[in-house]
Each structure stands twice: as structure tokens, then as C-alpha cells.
Amino acid sequence: MLVKIDNLDEKGSGQAVQWLENELGNQRKLKLTIPQTLPGEKVRVIVDQPDRRRRKAMPEEILEANPERTAAPCPHFERCGGCVWQHWDYSGQLKQKTLHVKQAIEAQGFNPDLVQDTIGMDEPWHYRNKMEFTFAPDGSLGLHEQGNFRKIISLESCLIAGKEMVEAAMEVAAWVRDHQLTGYNKDLHDGLLRHLMVRQSFATGEIMLALFATEGPVEHLEDASADLTKRIGQKFPQVKSFLWLENTDWADRTQSEKSHVLAGRDFIYDEMDGYRFRLWFDTFFQTNPTQAQKLVDLAIEMGEPKKTEKMIDLFCGVGTFSLPFASRVEKLAGIEIVESSIESAKRNALDNGLTNTYFLAKDARNGIDEVLESFGHPELLVIDPPRSGAGGKVMRKIGRSKPERIVYISCNPDTFATDIKELEPFGYELKIVQPVDLFPHTVHVECCSLLVLRK
Structure with a gap:
């Protein structure tokens, strides 16, 4: 069967649609998932049970290759699940990640032109720590x-x-x-x-x-x-x-x-960023330190922290963003549900001589209430939730607390887009979205964005 790859799914595999005719002469649509293929390619596949509506098939032959296709350097690539895009020139990967972010925010009604080109790596190998x-x-x-x-x-x-x-x-x-x-x-x-x-x-x-x-x-x-x-x-x-x-x-x-x-x-x-951290086996810490430093720099540049301001770091973890920001604001409160991470954040702050931090082990929604009561109104809020996003209840709670500026760091463009949509009724405007590639040769992309409360 000859098919053309129309697009990619969320796992980075090629998607194709083939119209087949059954014994009664009726047209029927078969949706194919074809790993290790790229957009626009024409490939030959063998499909078992083609009478189903959805099937997965491996490419037997690439008849017309995407011009950005390249030879995968890893001997395990075709079988190992660690990477999915080693067969794609790195410049093509970056363009695809930018497109993913644009499509995600456009689907929620935001201007895709706010999305900048993805910041890639000079050397996209041996990057994981x-x-x-x-x-x-x-x-x-x-x-x-x-x-x-x-x-x-x-x-x-x-x-x-x-x-x-x-x-x-x-x-x-x-x-x-x-x-x-x-x-x-x-x-x-x-x-x-x-x-x-x-x-x-x-x-x-x-x-x-x-x-x-x-x-x-x-x-x-x-x-x-x-x-x-x-x-x-x-x-x-x-x-x-x-x-x-x-x-x-x-x-x-x-x-x-x-x-x-x-x-x-x-x-x-x-x-x-010049700060020292202790890492235990179960400590979450950015796995690409080179690009993580760029994320920190972007967050500080977008957030414009001031020595007269209070700040909340939501989903603060062990203080990856808290510590660099703490030295630039009057007071910082970090909220994280994982108690061991909060203990690490406290210790990391002390190790680095920071005395203006307050860390709370609580879920984000209830933690915001407690911090606002004891801490006061924040001018700046930084949020870095898990892939599942913060959720509507947390985002609406943020909207009601009315920080002047919100820096949202995301590892999932789709949940990021649905989360920030919740802030629109509270008067927030999306100013910029900067994708950063922390995971070359995979589908994942991080974003750093700024939302500002309209005066």
C-alpha cells in the first residue's frame, strides 16, 4: 500500500489516511500511524487487518523522502523508545516544535505570531544529566x-x-x-x-x-x-x-x-545560575542544564523582578526558579505539594544565603490562599506546572489574585494554551511565547511566556 504522510501525532509518528473500497463498493477511511516517517513523505507499508479503521504499520520503503530526512546516528534508533526523531535534521525538528506551539495557542484563540522561533542547542547530543x-x-x-x-x-x-x-x-x-x-x-x-x-x-x-x-x-x-x-x-x-x-x-x-x-x-x-542545589535520587531537576539555564534567563528577562516586589513561585519544586528570583525581589513564597521538594528548597535557600524566602508544602489551589493571607499581594507570579498543566481552578485562583505579571513556564503546549485561556476574563494579555528545546530528537518542547494584567 502506498500512502502519503499528512502530519505527525503527539508521539511524533507519521499519520496517513487511505480510502479503501469494500466488497459492496462503498468507500471506507483507514487511518494509519507510521513511525519513523516525516511530513510529506510517500511510503510503502504493509498493513495487517486493513479492514480495521485504525492501524499501525512500519514503513517498508521510503519512496519520496522529506528533504530534511537524515541518517540516524544511533545503532538502537529503530527499536529503542528513547528518541523518535533522530532521522530528522535538527533544524526540521525545531520548526516542527514551533509549529506545535503555534497550533496549540491558535486553537484557543490566541495570535500565533506571538510565538517566537524555538531556541535550539548548538550541540543537541549528550545533553541529558x-x-x-x-x-x-x-x-x-x-x-x-x-x-x-x-x-x-x-x-x-x-x-x-x-x-x-x-x-x-x-x-x-x-x-x-x-x-x-x-x-x-x-x-x-x-x-x-x-x-x-x-x-x-x-x-x-x-x-x-x-x-x-x-x-x-x-x-x-x-x-x-x-x-x-x-x-x-x-x-x-x-x-x-x-x-x-x-x-x-x-x-x-x-x-x-x-x-x-x-x-x-x-x-x-x-x-x-550560580546557585548550588542538593539532588537526591527522587529530586526533580531540569534534565538539560544548558537549556534550563536559558529558561531561567528568559523567565527573569520576561518577569522583570524588582527589589520592591513580592513574588509567588507556584509548583516551585526544589527552587530551580525560586533561588535566582529571590535575590532580585523583596520577598518570595514558593508553593509545592511534594514535601521532600519543599524541604530541599528550604535547604537550598539556606545553602545559598537567601533569607527572604518562604516555602509551603501544599497543593497549588489551597496554597495560594494561605500565602496571600500571610504574604500579601504579589506583583509577580511564576508558574511551572507538570505536563498535565495547572488546571482551571488554579488558573482562576491566580486570576483573582491579580499579580501584575505572570511568567508561565510549560512543558506541554496544549495544557499551557488551555490554562492561559482561563486568565483572559481576568484581564490578562499574552505578550510573548518563547519555545525552548530541552529534549532534542523527541517531540517535547518547553515554553516560557509572559502575561500582563491590563491597566
Whole structure:
């Protein structure tokens, strides 16, 4: 079957429509999802069960290629689910991300011309400072297969992670093979090793290794864990935090019920915008420090903080934006529902000598009320919600609190657009949207935007 790729879906796969004729001569529409294709391409596909309305098919042959198609440099690209756009020239990726943001805000009635061209990276490889690898039941280490959560693709390299991080991960993989240890089987719920988290500060060079297992490094595992600690210590002196974390929960997440420090501390130090942060294994921190710094710079430029002003940082996390802003305003209040993040934010503020901050562990909607009562009216509000967005109730609460300026940082253009629509009845005007590419070779794009209350 020959088809033309019309557009891309939210996962970055090509979309095509084919009209077929049934045995009665009636026309029927078949919607196809075709990974690893680009807009405008003509491809040959083999479709199983074409009598269905929607099918997924892999391209058998690219008959007419998009001029921005390029050879993917990673040997695992066609199977690994870590990247989806390595076959697309980076300039094409950036244009697509700009288009996505324009379409999202236009769908909510905003002027798409407010969206600037996406800020990309000079070097869009080895940019991630954190990776979570998964063990297959046979003990091999890798990432999930595209579209198949239960299949693990064993990796020998990863071109989006920091090079030293990958080297350390491969050493752990070799240790597993040498000791013939098992990985976790999601169907049978048995096996030892579940995940390996690697994170590195590109500023300090410190590395954290966190090994998630179904039992601790005791009894029959003492010799193996001692060997692993020795290997890592000898080959990777930059590993300042080496953890063995017990997780017996059925949920396939990097969580811990009991922690063992094999070597070093239970955290590492990182830096951003001249401020120092402590990062634990479960600390959320921007995974692309180069582009995250650009986000911080943009937020400060748009927000224009003043020493006479009060500010609220909503969904503040560990203070990524709070600390740089705190030194530029009179008082800052941070709100975050995750208590461990708030404790980290408090500690990070003290570590950096900031005494004008107040951090509250509460959900955003109720936290705003409490802060307004004790803190007063903010001239500036910064919001950086999760991918699901802040939601209508929170946005309307922000609108009623009437800060003069709102800087909205988003990792999801669609929820961003629906959120800011809620501010229009309160007199807010969208001034600018600046996309920033924090995740090259994936569909994700961040935005930094400014909304101003009309006088």
C-alpha cells in the first residue's frame, strides 16, 4: 500500500489516511500511524487487518523522502523508545516544535505570531544529566522498545545521555553479567534488579548511581555488591553517591522503601545560575542544564523582578526558579505539594544565603490562599506546572489574585494554551511565547511566556 504522510501525532509518528473500497463498493477511511516517517513523505507499508479503521504499520520503503530526512546516528534508533526523531535534521525538528506551539495557542484563540522561533542547542547530543535504565528479566540493561513497555532493548550506547553516565551504566551492566544476576520480570513479579538511575551534574561533575532492586545487598548478595562498589570506586571517582534502593512494589516506578548507601553521600551537588542545589535520587531537576539555564534567563528577562516586589513561585519544586528570583525581589513564597521538594528548597535557600524566602508544602489551589493571607499581594507570579498543566481552578485562583505579571513556564503546549485561556476574563494579555528545546530528537518542547494584567 502506498500512502502519503499528512502530519505527525503527539508521539511524533507519521499519520496517513487511505480510502479503501469494500466488497459492496462503498468507500471506507483507514487511518494509519507510521513511525519513523516525516511530513510529506510517500511510503510503502504493509498493513495487517486493513479492514480495521485504525492501524499501525512500519514503513517498508521510503519512496519520496522529506528533504530534511537524515541518517540516524544511533545503532538502537529503530527499536529503542528513547528518541523518535533522530532521522530528522535538527533544524526540521525545531520548526516542527514551533509549529506545535503555534497550533496549540491558535486553537484557543490566541495570535500565533506571538510565538517566537524555538531556541535550539548548538550541540543537541549528550545533553541529558539524568537517565533511568531498566533491566530485562535476563539481566540485560537498556530502555523500553518503541510502543512496547514490556520489551527492553539492550543498549551499548546512548547519544542523548552524558558520556560518563553511559560509561558508568555499562560498567554496572557488565557487573550484572559477570555475577549472572536476574532482572525483574513484570509478568511474574520476580527477579532481583529493576532499574538503574544515573544522574550527573555537568557543573560539578559529580555522579549519582542508584540501583533499584527487590531486596537489599545482604547475605548472598554481599560479595556481589562489594565487587560492584570496588569497580565503581576504582573506575569512576566522580561517583559521589552510590545507592542500593529496595523496591518491592508492583508499580514499575523508580521508588524506594529502604535505602542503602554503598559509597559516598545520599545526594550530589549541582549548580544552576550560580546557585548550588542538593539532588537526591527522587529530586526533580531540569534534565538539560544548558537549556534550563536559558529558561531561567528568559523567565527573569520576561518577569522583570524588582527589589520592591513580592513574588509567588507556584509548583516551585526544589527552587530551580525560586533561588535566582529571590535575590532580585523583596520577598518570595514558593508553593509545592511534594514535601521532600519543599524541604530541599528550604535547604537550598539556606545553602545559598537567601533569607527572604518562604516555602509551603501544599497543593497549588489551597496554597495560594494561605500565602496571600500571610504574604500579601504579589506583583509577580511564576508558574511551572507538570505536563498535565495547572488546571482551571488554579488558573482562576491566580486570576483573582491579580499579580501584575505572570511568567508561565510549560512543558506541554496544549495544557499551557488551555490554562492561559482561563486568565483572559481576568484581564490578562499574552505578550510573548518563547519555545525552548530541552529534549532534542523527541517531540517535547518547553515554553516560557509572559502575561500582563491590563491597566
